[in-house]
Amino acid sequence: xxxxxxxxxxxxxxxxxxxxxxxxxxxxxxxxxxxxxxxxxxxxxxxxxxxxxxxxxxxxxxxxxxxxxxxxxxxxxxxxxxxxxxxxxxxxxxxxxxxxxxxxxxxxxxxxxxxxxxxxxxxxxxxxxxxxxxxxxxxxxxxxxxxxxxxxxxxxxxxxxxxxxxxxxxxxxxxxxxxxxxxxxxxxxxxxxxxxxxxxxxxxxxxxxxxxxxxxxxxxxxxxxxxxxxxxxxxxxxxxxxxxxxxxxxxxxxxxxxxxxxxxxxxxxxxxxxxxxxxxxxxxxxxxxxxxxxxxxxxxxxxxxxxxxxxxxxxxxxxxxxxxxxxxxxxxxxxxxxxxxxxxxxxxxxxxxxxxxxxxxxxxxxxxxxxx
Amino acid sequence: xxxxxxxxxxxxxxxxxxxxxxxxxxxxxxxxxxxxxxxxxxxxxxxxxxxxxxxxxxxxxxxxxxxxxxxxxxxxxxxxxxxxxxxxxxxxxxxxxxxxxxxxxxxxxxxxxxxxxxxxxxxxxxxxxxxxxxxxxxxxxxxxxxxxxxxxxxxxxxxxxxxxxxxxxxxxxxxxxxxxxxxxxxxxxxxxxxxxxxxxxxxxxxxxxxxxxxxxxxxxxxxxxxxxxxxxxxxxxxxxxxxxxxxxxxxxxxxxxxxxxxxxxxxxxxxxxxxxxxxxxxxxxxxxxxxxxxxxxxxxxxxxxxxxxxxxxxxxxxxxxxxxxxxxxxxxxxxxxxxxxxxxxxxxxxxxxxxxxxxxxxxxxxxxxxxx
Numbered sequence: 055x056x057x058x059x060x061x062x063x064x065x066x067x068x069x070x071x072x073x074x075x076x077x078x079x080x081x082x083x084x085x086x087x088x089x090x091x092x093x094x095x096x097x098x099x100x101x102x103x104x105x106x107x108x109x110x111x112x113x114x115x116x117x118x119x120x121x122x123x124x125x126x127x128x129x130x131x132x133x134x135x136x137x138x139x140x141x142x143x144x145x146x147x148x149x150x151x152x153x154x155x156x157x158x159x160x161x162x163x164x165x166x167x168x169x170x171x172x173x174x175x176x177x178x179x180x181x182x183x184x185x186x187x188x189x190x191x192x193x194x195x196x197x198x199x200x201x202x203x204x205x206x207x208x209x210x211x212x213x214x215x216x217x218x219x220x221x222x223x224x225x226x227x228x229x230x231x232x233x234x235x236x237x238x239x240x241x242x243x244x245x246x247x248x249x250x251x252x253x254x255x256x257x258x259x260x261x262x263x264x265x266x267x268x269x270x271x272x273x274x275x276x277x278x279x280x281x282x283x284x285x286x287x288x289x290x291x292x293x294x295x296x297x298x299x300x301x302x303x304x305x306x307x308x309x310x311x312x313x314x315x316x317x318x319x320x321x322x323x324x325x326x327x328x329x330x331x332x333x334x335x336x337x338x339x340x341x342x343x344x345x346x347x348x349x350x351x352x353x354x355x356x357x358x359x360x361x362x363x364x365x366x367x368x369x370x371x372x373x374x375x376x377x378x379x380x381x382x383x384x385x386x387x388x389x390x391x392x393x394x395x396x397x398x399x400x401x402x403x404x405x406x407x408x409x410x411x412x413x414x415x416x417x418x419x420x421x422x423x424x425x426x
Numbered sequence: 427x428x429x430x431x432x433x434x435x436x437x438x439x440x441x442x443x444x445x446x447x448x449x450x451x452x453x454x455x456x457x458x459x460x461x462x463x464x465x466x467x468x469x470x471x472x473x474x475x476x477x478x479x480x481x482x483x484x485x486x487x488x489x490x491x492x493x494x495x496x497x498x499x500x501x502x503x504x505x506x507x508x509x510x511x512x513x514x515x516x517x518x519x520x521x522x523x524x525x526x527x528x529x530x531x532x533x534x535x536x537x538x539x540x541x542x543x544x545x546x547x548x549x550x551x552x553x554x555x556x557x558x559x560x561x562x563x564x565x566x567x568x569x570x571x572x573x574x575x576x577x578x579x580x581x582x583x584x585x586x587x588x589x590x591x592x593x594x595x596x597x598x599x600x601x602x603x604x605x606x607x608x609x610x611x612x613x614x615x616x617x618x619x620x621x622x623x624x625x626x627x628x629x630x631x632x633x634x635x636x637x638x639x640x641x642x643x644x645x646x647x648x649x650x651x652x653x654x655x656x657x658x659x660x661x662x663x664x665x666x667x668x669x670x671x672x673x674x675x676x677x678x679x680x681x682x683x684x685x686x687x688x689x690x691x692x693x694x695x696x697x698x699x700x701x702x703x704x705x706x707x708x709x710x711x712x713x714x715x716x717x718x719x720x721x722x723x724x725x726x727x728x729x730x731x732x733x734x735x736x737x738x739x740x741x742x743x744x745x746x747x748x749x750x751x752x753x754x755x756x757x758x759x760x761x762x763x764x765x766x767x768x769x770x771x772x773x774x775x776x777x778x779x780x781x782x783x784x785x786x787x788x789x790x791x792x793x794x795x796x797x798x
Contacts, residue, residue, distance in 0.1 A: 098625065098737075098738075099736075101535050101536075102738070120726060121637070121638055121639035121727075122639065124637060125641075160539075162538065162539045162540040162543070163473050163538050163539075163540040163541075164473075164538060165538060165539050166534065166535050166536060166537060166538055166539070167532075167534045167535075167537050167538070167539060167542050167560060168534040168535040168560070168562065169535075170539050171534070171560070188539060188540070188543070190540065237616055241613070244609055253470065265493070265496060266493055267493035267494065269497075354492060355493075364471075365470075366470075366474070
């Protein structure tokens with residue numbers, strides 16, 4: 055990421071702040087924090103935060119503790135690093151006191167009830183006059199349309215995982231366990247330079263492929279059955295996410311039709327991806343193809359989601375809460391058909407929403423073209 | 427884990443429930459959920475929960491969505507699985523309505539402000555008469571003293587990571603990058619049967635070893651400098667956590683004394699581990715040894731922490747908020763000395779608190795005994 059991205063984003067946030075009913079924005083959500091500051095630390099769990107940003111029209115503070123001091127100074131170069139001495143709540147309240155906060159906007163979906171209560175108690179105890187103002191999706195909205203630097207990194211991340219599948223798929227043989235395939239994917243990804251997996255690889259064979267959320271098991275993959283490979287890596291913080299369904303040998307009865315249907319639904323939905331389209335429209339297009347083929351009840355999830363610093367982020371391509379698709383968003387297009395007890399097929403591409411339509415950034419490979 | 431563990435734990439929780447000002451306990455924290463029900467699913471992030479438990483004197487419900495239905499039925503065999511149809515808040519409120527909840531105890535440190543607000547709104551909208559009652563540490567307290575089945579698994583987890591270090595340490599050579607050492611640790615752990623890492627391995631060499639929270643870098647490890655290896659795996663859900671500091675060749679000036687001091691502090695603290703001791707006492711013992719050697723200002727963190735389903739859990743062995751050490755707890759004893767810009771030494775053992783004292787379950791190897 056070029057250095058200038060961070061001050062540009064902070065300026066944009068300050069513009070948004072003018073329209074909000076608060077004078078300070080507190081950012082604790084890890085991807086939002088990284089997006090604005092460049093600070094890379096992750097949180098090991100919700101009550102083990104590695105840092106908070108406090109942004110006003112005149113201050114940019116990164117509040118963290120001594121364990122992260124060195125990284126914070128090196129990474130969040132446009133922020134003043136404030137090291138907590140004696141626990142989060144006391145030090146944090148001191149920090150908001152020092153910058154004159156009166157109305158503190160906080161991320162309602164990421165602050166726990168306990169932390170909220172402890173802050174209020176401490177604020178009262180210190181005699182500060184500070185109100186807590188819940189905010190929702192302010193930075194997430196900014197992250198929805200990617201800038202050029204981000205798109206470059208996401209493309210590299212998608213390219214890396216595409217290469218992993220290029221190496222993996224010819225290596226598959228009947229009798230290999232799902233778990234061993236998953237581990238092979240991790241090894242190939244690391245060798246190719248991934249900093250880690252975006253999520254644990256899904257390797258789901260036979261009846262397991264009917265579970266959209268399958269965890270790899272000891273099951274050995276077999277000839278003729280669907281094997282879903284849903285994988286993604288992180289590269290410089292940015293995620294990729296792609297799915298192929300493969301068959302070793304000739305597909306079992308019925309799966310050619312299922313596969314062709316999913317692929318047709320995907321291609322139809324891809325044609326509807328462009329700026330300004332309602333996010334439920336490509337979903338409806340795919341759903342219609344699948345429904346017309348008689349599999350309507352077997353496509354239970356949404357068509358896709360945004361990908362960036364998080365694997366799942368805005369926008370959501372589903373029938374729920376539609377919004378307008380934005381130029382510069384990166385989204386997945388991943389229809390599926392899942393027959394309980396038998397198996398399923400899912401195909402997933404990543405696309406950049408460009409002014410003249412979609413640009414697919416996962417490698418266009420490992421698709422079958424079965425006779426109809 | 428033997429099957430009978432789960433109903434026994436639920437019964438113990440129901441006993442505790444009698445003394446609380448609520449009729450239903452809602453458990454959403456992933457390790458607490460697994461501890462009580464056997465349901466293994468993890469949460470990918472705080473606002474993507476894979477399930478909630480609802481426990482009353484007469485009901486045990488696991489509320490989840492269709493993606494997890496199969497696993498939930500298979501794993502949480504003592505719970506009735508309730509599948510959400512149309513979003514969490516609506517389905518959850520329907521569930522608490524169906525079991526007659528009037529006062530719903532919730533985990534204040536794991537429920538976000540947004541979820542709390544949405545629940546209250548829905549409860550009002552449905553005309554239910556339900557109060558939300560914040561709870562803190564109810565299940566965490568139960569998890570503090572482990573039962574026999576848990577101790578067996580934790581021992582196996584500690585044994586596995588000990589074996590990984592036995593293979594790794596002779597393989598180290600000057601010029602290998604920290605990142606490559608970390609990846610080798612992951613590979614050895616998987617080959618040895620770990621289901622995953624308990625946390626990303628820490629491999630910190632030279633000046634990086636002065637950062638207690640170091641992330642592996644491209645730095646090549648060198649002769650004579652300290653190399654901290656802080657590693658742990660998950661086995662059947664249970665974590666291990668151990669640290670060795672190694673030197674390739676003769677340690678640089680001053681590090682023999684630092685090493686000897688840390689090891690003396692560790693041995694002195696271990697002698698103070700037994701049921702009933704205040705948790706700040708072994709910490710003070712180690713701190714005194716380090717202080718007497720002139721390094722008092724360079725031991726910034728607490729002495730140790732409980733280990734179980736989470737890498738960091740109760741009790742905390744530190745000067746803060748002391749409690750009584752319980753028989754059956756599994757804790758780390760990990761003093762360290764960190765000289766900024768130069769390097770550090772940390773040594774970490776895992777011990778079971780038994781009636782007659784500590785039983786060390788990490789393998790007693792890779793310690794130096796430098797001349798004084």
